[in-house]
Amino acid sequence: MNIAVLPGDGIGKEIIAQAVRVLRRLELPLELEEAPVGGAGYEAAGDPLPEATLVLARKADAILFGAIGGPQYDALPRDKRPERGLLRLRKELGLFANLRPARVYPELAQASSLKPELVAGLDLLIVRELTGDIYFGEPRGIATLANGEREGVNTMRYRESEILRIARVAFEAARKRGRKLCSVDKANVLETTELWRQVVGALGKDYADVELSHMYVDNCAMQLVRNPKQFDVIVTGNLFGDILSDEASMLTGSIGMLPSASLDERGKGLYEPIHGAAPDIAGKGVANPLATIISAAMMLRYSLQRATEADRVEAAVHKVLQAGLRTGDIYTAGMRKVGTQEMGDAVVAAL
Ligand code: IPM
Ligand code: MG
Numbered sequence: 001m002n003i004a005v006l007p008g009d010g011i012g013k014e015i016i017a018q019a020v021r022v023l024r025r026l027e028l029p030l031e032l033e034e035a036p037v038g039g040a041g042y043e044a045a046g047d048p049l050p051e052a053t054l055v056l057a058r059k060a061d062a063i064l065f066g067a068i069g070g071p072q073y074d075a076l077p078r079d080k081r082p083e084r085g086l087l088r089l090r091k092e093l094g095l096f097a098n099l100r101p102a103r104v105y106p107e108l109a110q111a112s113s114l115k116p117e118l119v120a121g122l123d124l125l126i127v128r129e130l131t132g133d134i135y136f137g138e139p140r141g142i143a144t145l146a147n148g149e150r151e152g153v154n155t156m157r158y159r160e161s162e163i164l165r166i167a168r169v170a171f172e173a174a175r176k177r178g179r180k181l182c183s184v185d186k187a188n189v190l191e192t193t194e195l196w197r198q199v200v201g202a203l204g205k206d207y208a209d210v211e212l213s214h215m216y217v218d219n220c221a222m223q224l225v226r227n228p229k230q231f232d233v234i235v236t237g238n239l240f241g242d243i244l245s246d247e248a249s250m251l252t253g254s255i256g257m258l259p260s261a262s263l264d265e266r267g268k269g270l271y272e273p274i275h276g277a278a279p280d281i282a283g284k285g286v287a288n289p290l291a292t293i294i295s296a297a298m299m300l301r302y303s304l305q306r307a308t309e310a311d312r313v314e315a316a317v318h319k320v321l322q323a324g325l326r327t328g329d330i331y332t333a334g335m336r337k338v339g340t341q342e343m344g345d346a347v348v349a350a351l
Helices: 012-025 039-045 051-059 082-092 106-111 160-175 191-204 217-226 238-251 290-302 307-322 340-350
Strands: 002-008 031-034 062-067 097-103 123-129 141-144 150-153 180-185 211-216 233-236 259-263 269-273
Touching: 002 012, 002 039, 002 051, 012 031, 012 062, 012 290, 012 340, 039 051, 039 082, 051 082, 062 290, 097 160, 097 238, 106 307, 123 160, 123 238, 160 180, 160 191, 160 233, 180 191, 180 217, 180 238, 191 211, 211 217, 217 233, 217 238, 233 238, 259 290, 269 290, 290 307, 290 340, 307 340
Parallel strands: 002 031, 002 062, 062 269, 123 233, 180 211, 180 233
Antiparallel strands: 097 123, 097 259, 141 150, 259 269
16 A cells, blocks of 8 residues: 655655654554645646645645745745645545544543533534635635736636535545534525535435434534534535634644545545644654544544554544643643654554
């Protein structure tokens, strides 16, 4: 099995190194090959998605991705910025289905910014559409009007077929979980999402065993902090999913705990923590590697058909949390504060 390993920028390198150690410890027939992406791609080849990296990602069975971005790249032209590398990779590989689970480990309920009783036992899945919407819609750009004033334009667009395929992924996921699906839109204002609601609703007829509801995105943002346990699976578009998944991550105690999978039509995937490159703590050895390690577990489960090993990795993470080890982002009084490397050591030892 060939894995493309793309560490990226900032803490990406540090957290990926720990996930790679965990994967190697499993002693599976894995070929891991590294390539630069994001700012590192720009520095190596003048392109946030160098051709060689794209070729490697295409031929791999799965992709393990760190994080990209950093203030030193903010002044670059838009198509050279790190984010473009990730967005192009998603688009080129057709990775339209982004699964972002938010599970609260009992040990971390105290670390949540919400009251422990609101989040204890929380287990929700956000299914975010990842290759359409205002992220990719044309026309886009910043133009100068006749009067000299500048105007920024982006376009929110969804085709029926794009809505249908992501809705199907969400219904199938709900079927394997709590059989509840909440579709999130802004159908009271935006026609794009009015269509979204119609298409999801029509598909719901094929999934009579799944309880479907619809919710406006502003209400959903509120319900997520009011009573998050009402949700099982949430399906939504690219932009709303970006925002709601960051919000949901904090319910779990830390964005440093949340993995994600981005899958194509055949289940090939890119696996990454949902947090970013955190330039403020990069190189200090304090980043939490667990989201990346859990992402590697998702990769074993979804793209490599290695459920047993995925279970083992997740159990090892759980054990380390039970033993009281915490990186700074999930630290609470009485626990043992550790750095990136020590957390990786502990997971490897638990395996
Ligand atoms: C994410 C990130 C990306 C996104 C950025 C880095 C382009 O926020 O994966 O959620 O907006 O999709
Ligand atoms: Mg985001």
